[in-house]
Amino acid sequence: MRPDATNSFDIVIVGAGFNGLYQLHRLRAEGWSVRLVEAGSGLGGVWHHNRYPGARVDCHVPNYEYSMEEIWRDWNWSERFPGRDELVAYFDHIDEVWNLRPDIDFDTAITSARFVEAEHRWHLATDDDRHYDCRWLVMATGFGSAPYVPDLPGLDRFEGDCHHTARWPESGVELAGRRIGIIGTGASGVQVAQETAPIAGHLTIFQRTPVYALAMQQRAMTVEEQATAKLDYPEVFQVRNAPPGSFADVHRDPRKTLEVDEAERVAVMEDRWAKGGFHCWIPFSDTLGDEAANRVVYDFWRDKTRARIADASLHESLAPTDPPYPFGTKRPSLEQTFYDIFDRDNVSLVDLKRDPLVSITANGVESEAGHVELDVLVLATGFDANTGGFTRMDFRGADGSTIGEAWADGVDTHLGVAVPGFPNMVMLYGPQSAASFCNGPVCAELQGEWVIDLLDHLRSNDVTRFDSDRSEAEDWSDTMAMWAERTLFGKANSWYMGANIPGKRRQLLNMPSSDLYLGALRSCADENYRGFTFG
Ligand code: NA7
Secondary structure, three states, X not given: OOOOHHHEEEEEEEOOOHHHHHHHHHHHHOOOOEEEEOOOOOOOOHHHHOOOOOOEOOOOOOOOOOXXXXXXXXXXXXXXXXXXXXXXXXXXXXXXXXXXXXXXXXXXOEEEEEEEOOOOEEEEEEOOOOEEEEEEEEEOOOOOOOEOOOOXXXXXXXXXXXXXXXXXXXXXXXXXXXXXXXXXXXXXXXXXXXXXXOOOOEEXXXXXXXXXXXXXXXXXXXXXXXXXXXXXXXXXXXXXXOOOOOOOOOOOEOOOHHHXXXXXXXHHHHHHHHHOHHHHOOOEOOOOOOHHHHHHHHHHHHHHHHOOOOOHHHHHHHOOOOOOOOOOOOOOOEEOOOOOHHHOOOEEEEEOOOOOEEEEEOOEEEEOOEEEEOOEEEEOOOEOOOOHHHHOOEEEOOOOOEHHHHOOOOOOOEOOOEOOOOOOEEEOOOOOOOEOOEOHHHHHHHHHHHHHHHHHHHHHOOOOOEEEOHHHHHHHHHHHHHHHHHOOHHHOOOHHHOOOOOOOOOOOOOOOOHHHHHHHHHHHHHOOOOOEEEO
């Protein structure tokens, strides 16, 4: 593969989401020659690709946005939890302020990346045979860039419209009056179900594991209220970006659940429920660490949820008596009407745990409960999260082996930013970072600044090659394993654990404390980039 001279840069960034755009803006200002490449045709990363009906962010205003005044000053949201189209418009607003597009190549999917030892450079190739080369490669592909389509028997025989939520056609799909089936009830499945129930001829939801969906408490927002709130934004964003991190106003009660008397405990949870969103994810300090404490929150959620579902025969499927996995150890979804739609005559649930899926047919889905005829099949089946964005491309390090081979016995990274044997490459929001426990824009700024400092360090010291130590990476994996052990995360088959993909090694892939994660990055830099080798 020969790089085209015109496509030669100091730095290539892959991915135009929060992380990639922040890097482009900052690295350009630092005087680097930098190019951002993006597989999609627009800005926003996951928000560009996840255009399924009902797609919406689960973080409330103003937590899910950049903290820079030049961006928030003239931007207002219409809802507390903004929808996908508004998020895409926000990314266009960012571009208007920072003028990023001239340095972005859209519709550019990198299919191969090779480190060329003789040059200390990465050579990249695209699906349409264009080439780039760069000294430093910044992978800002996030944790959810590789959609997962399960190997369902007969799937290729379905003759209706069939789409994965993250690859929804730009032209849309005719849904009104049609027989719609949704496989999967994670964040995406819940949102599609809410949106399509009122318009479908019939909607059938195929659930394997119940989601513990929390009340969103959505509401419209006025420009006037945001003008008032913005007076405090400098302080709000300072708090959001400081430990414990991620949210300006969502903090767990520092007490242990069972040390609080029952009446007060319920009052704390009721208050969080009323506030909505992630306020109710981790109410107390030990919610995710102690089984008895976790059960208290589960029972609260179960009773709240059952009260919403009039048909008591659905209670055991949607909100079981005993938790099938600890509360909060799979990513909770937020819902607005999800538990109400089951009261509609045109909505039914197939509980695949009770009535397993037999096969997809030409015109529907066959389960042990019978055959359901469908015109549209929605695959809300999630992602090969964290690692799929790397392992699905031909990504080769210094010795020519692929990153998939390097991770065959489990993922080892140095602090979730570097991979031993893959020199001159950094990952943002990648495996073994705090991704998904650290709000996207917060991580883009904080982990992002750390990467910018690292690159500056390389430039100031005339370094042309860096790598990371295997032993340090193994230590970080041990730290992650300790977190899986010390918390209840190890007890759930979640994508945090890599457990949603058959055959993928089970290990905790996201550090559940953004505070500790960012602290670990800081101390590495303070110790002259411990675990990195420079040449
Ligand atoms: P998720 O949260 O991974 O949800 C995927 C859903 O698909 C989940 O309910 C799965 O059930 C279900 N699934 C996966 N494979 C199958 C098969 N083979 N049969 C039946 N059901 C299946 O993905 P989302 O897109 O909803 O959300 C991803 C993240 O995006 C979200 O957490 C936010 O951070 C934004 P399971 O629970 O595995 O039994």
